[in-house]
Amino acid sequence: MSINKFLFFALSSVISCVQLQAQQAKKDTLAYASPTICKIDSAQLYAGIDSIITEALDSGAFPGCQILLAKEGQIFYYESFGYHTYDSIQKVRNSDLYDLASITKITASTLALMKLYEDGKFDLDQTLGYYFPYLAKSNKSDLTIRKVLAHQSRLKNWIPYYSESQRKSGKYRRKTISTDSSAKYPNRIPGSDLFLYKDFKEDRIYKMIKKSDLYENEAYVYSGLAFYLFPDLIERLSGSSYEEFLNENFYTPLGAESLGFDPLRKFSLNQIVPSEVDTFFRMSKLHGVVHDEGAAVMLGISGNAGLFSNAYDLAKVYQMLLNGGAYDGVQYLRSETIAEFTRCQYCEFENRRGLGFDKPLIEYDSIKTSVAKLASSNSYGHSGYTGTLVWADPDNQLLFIFLANRVYPTRTNRKIYQLNIRPRIHDLVYDLIEDKKE
Template sequence: MFQINRRLLAAICAGIVISGLVACFSVFGGKSDSFSLPHLHPREEGMNEQALENMDAIMEKAIQNGVFPGGVVLVASKRGIVYEKAYGSAYRYKNGNKTPSENPIPVNSGTVYDIASITKLFTATAVMQLAEKKQLSLDDPVARYLPLFGVNGKEKITIRQLLSHTSGLPATLPLDRLPGDREEKLALVFTSKPVVKPGSKMIYSDIGYIVLGELVRKISGISLADYLRTNIFEPLGMNATLYTPPFNLRSSIAATEDQSASRRGMVWGEVHDENAWALGGISGHAGLFSTAEDLAKFGLAFMNRGEWNGKRILKPQSVDEMTRLQTGHIPDAFRGLGWELSQDWYMGPFAANQAFGHTGFTGTSLFIDPKRDVMVILLTNRVHPTRTGPNVSEVRKQIAEAVFSSILDK
């Protein structure tokens, strides 16, 4: 069964348990309903339990080889969690020299991770919700809503192009090394120049998703953090998902990188991504913290075509649009809207063509194979204490292969 992170629960909730539901005050300060996902026996979902347990050796070997200090693996069908297990340490080292901490903190299944670029999926979902309400059209020019954006050859770039990483915008900008406050840095983002002709190439762009986060803020009239809380996190009971965690949650959060060179020291409990940090921790491209179970709630909404636990966050047509190929006109580009499609480098070679997912630089990943009714989540802090360790993608792939090998008659 789900192992409750008691420090996190004590820090964020004050409530009672009734029929498996926890009524609590969330980290955001508002009242919300939190619920634990059902835990199912693998056999009920056509999976072999012993085959799933092969993931133990994969994770333990990765920890021994220094790929990451710890992590959480979660496997689910569209009805609930089939397998969930925590490994290793959430905090192990005092510095980038790998000096061991006198007080290491073990991972449990409720450990909160900096999910890095998986944040983009929530931004994309927010944009689709606004499209459903006809507050924007995906094929509108971005400049219709953000006039400052419409300069330097970006006048015709559409919202759809930002969502599918085909806007031609640069992959990133060194916002953390540039002067100015948040608004001045955003002005640099808005006035940036495309590096290729819009629509001609897929360039994975954090800059595009920073713009999308500001688009949500402009159209909704509230901050991106408030929008996601109200329209996604609260409906799905994702009470451990947030931007800018308060300091008292630090012991429940996996530490990331020693950035002493930039005077940040050990980054722990604040966003790892430098540009999100430069923007105050809240951005459309990175900055969210979450747990495996909270991400599973989000994933289950997509597995069930926009709805989970009686709460609908998207229409089925929007889910279809987000998870269909949007970049067929561009060679070797496999993007939906927010989601990445059919990538065997982390989904494994047995994932169906319909599979969709996303990764995060900190060592996180989530993918869904709707044909085989399976979701795989891997949360690690592979950048603790530095980003120079072995490649985590091989572990992602091995975990995926172990999951697919467990599936019976699918």
Template sequence: MKTKFLILCALFAYAQSVMAQSSAYFVNRTELIADKDNFLPIADLGDAKIALISTSQKKYAAFQEQISRYAPVSSYDLSNYRKGISNTNVLIIIGERAEFKADFWERMRNAASKGKKVIFCELGDSRFGFSAGLTSNMIYLKNQNTNSIAQRDLAMSVFGGMAITQGSNKRSQTRLQYADGNEQPIGLDISKMTRKIDAVANEAINEHATPGLVVMVVKSGRVLLEKSYGFHTYDNKERTDKDDIFDLASVSKISATTPLIMHLYEQHKIQLDSTLGFYLPAAKNTNKAKTTLRTVLLHEGGFEPYIPFYRALKTGDISRTRSSTHQVQLADQAFLKNGYYENIMWPRMLASPIRNAGQYVYSDISMYAMKEVAETVTGKPIDVYLEDWLYKRIGMQTIGYNPRKRFPKTKIVPTENDTVFRKELIQGFVHDQGAAMANGVAGHAGLFASATDLAIYGQMLLNRGTYGGVRYFNPATVDLFTSRQSKSSRRGLGFDRYDLDASKAYPSRFANESVYGHTGFTGTCLWIDPKHQLVYIFLSNRVYPDVSNKLYDLNIRSRIQDAIYETLNDAK
């Protein structure tokens, strides 16, 4: 047991050192002067209700923008900050000391005495001592400068985006580090890499492979590139933004269903060699009763690859308006009758034939089944469980199912102009027909997210289970699910992987055997490379206005990944 503990400690230290590598490129001028309870960097965000108080939102816009990348933050100025005190449990104050009066500090002291975390981020070279307004139960950071770089460094210091090396209260980097785009990591020609990626991205848009896209590259915990291209549609009205929300399609498999299965595996609530019949009462008397979860995750259960459920719809199953009998919203003006998934789709999946069990056949039905297992074991819908257990705590602010319930339509990139099934442009509702008919929540599709959220998730896996100072998985679990686990394919458990057949150049000509991730039908991918400590994200809506193979034919995703590897190889 002692040896196992020492190994785990070493692995954790390795993950932290990897995250710290990026900080070595840049000097953080921030000093942490007081934090007696070691609250910083803020770790689990699940219960954090954060208020940002400043004298001027315009003056401190750089701080506010940077801090909002890590967690949802409510902003207040000195005219309404009392509301922030009453509604939150973490108060972050940014400014120069002279900007705040004595009565303000009196209220802050009172808030701290009642258990609220009060964090003062001071800018400038003030002559005030620590005792001027602050008490020992407050947290105090200081940066001698007042420019936007100092503001960003302070914000990242609070959340672990940069290591704090000044003074005696040192802190490690625990979250992604974001740059302003002008800083060049030592040895890496990011400008050259960006030019190469620009050329491929613009080719994709010019050839109508996709109207727009977002690319994000993370190396050793530091964001090297996050850039958007093109527009939401070919009418060039809504420019694509790096924070836009995309339909992830099959990237949902590794960003929702699989991590939840990993979590339940660690809790000993499921066993990979137990069967669908053991976990699902509805499967006990079917041909899938003896199919193991391991086999399902490897896509070796012999399941049908895809069932076009929408083709079996009858007159009256879909209505153009919502009613008491049609509550399942498929699009803005398309509503499916209640209970269709439970009464028709899921029974049809259970009754579907099994062919060539033991051979690799990629199947969406596999992840429908794993979602059913997860919900049966937890007793909760998968979307609710994931939000509480992972997404909210780790700081993934956009990821989730049915984004129209949480975000404005314009923030979500549209997919297909569906002329057959829903008969309208699909925007903010899942493109996959089966997932839409399952009320937008399925095991194989339905998840939406921004590139930043996928980068957070990818970095957590790259750290072998830790992020923001919180452990979500044991390293052995990450290694098990992401490594090659099949004798007949390249697959891991739920995860796709690098293809050992070099002639396929999948997912890139320069990828290696450590690489794992997944692609999505809508034109997305997430690839993680432990060997190079690399996370690569590509998001697009290549199915707009209708499904096209040009993104595949032009090999856009892989060529951008090639450009990233070429940059790393040039630095050797």
């Protein structure tokens, strides 16, 4: 164990009393405290996580990561490990930003829909045809928003928009993507030297979704298709741009400064951890730009992916949810709204999902799970393709955030799953909590 961690143990006992006194006035904000304040053995916690992460780094599961753990609003562990890339040049810092990937689904589009729902502007049991007139005469007309958000709607899981725009020769079709900028192709696809047709979103993405087949039988199938449509819906219902709505209603008042889209507008490259070296579409190292190809053709601002953040700013959103919608004296959402969106919607059909939110497996499987065996049935969160995970457990008032770039330099690296890195850390924390209960 490093000398810095020993110093942390020594100092934390001194400063925790001051922090806790300050927290009495603001019980709904995050504060720092030692693990012992949360009745967790510090030595076992640090040694256990160090062992798991050392194995991960030595095995090449990812170059580096951030881990944040909080209980009852007290951050008892926040550490960064490794480097931005395998060249071991730039160490990961707690302030560095990661590509959150599909955590965007619940931290952006779903969060906005929760606000519109409780403001009476959005009906979960209305249909796609009602909210999207261009789908009114399609096979998706009668699909309810509730089933769509719970991944119970028969929607296809994904569409490769960029490859669907190519001919067999590899050349791009007219009015899709170009290697040259022009009035008709004004927008550079993030992380590339390719340019997008000015109406690509409406003429291609929306139309491909409209024409896509449905699965024959209704069952749980994870689908991101509707999350490409939700930003437009949020703008129409709110009267604000998708980004503005999120910033004004959540990110800015929460003080989540690093949380947002297109991070290069505010942060330098050395503050952002790269994701993948793209060898099939954008043909470049993806650094400071969205990893997901679908979000890339949405120009980096989408409902399915595109958010960047450090662990601390992301924690503010989920501590707010754990607090029943309140943070730092401000009520962002009603507790009833959070309960509705985070409950299992179709458990009777063996679908564990909430509305947008992921939930623990209905029947625990140590191989398939991303979270701890002891995570409560009321817990919720989401994983991200880049190696990220956020998980909130209201029964235990426990928050777990793990940020990594397991896709660097290639997405074929699946060691984070093979070694069960994230659930093992999560299991360790629950085991230490349980030890104290006994």
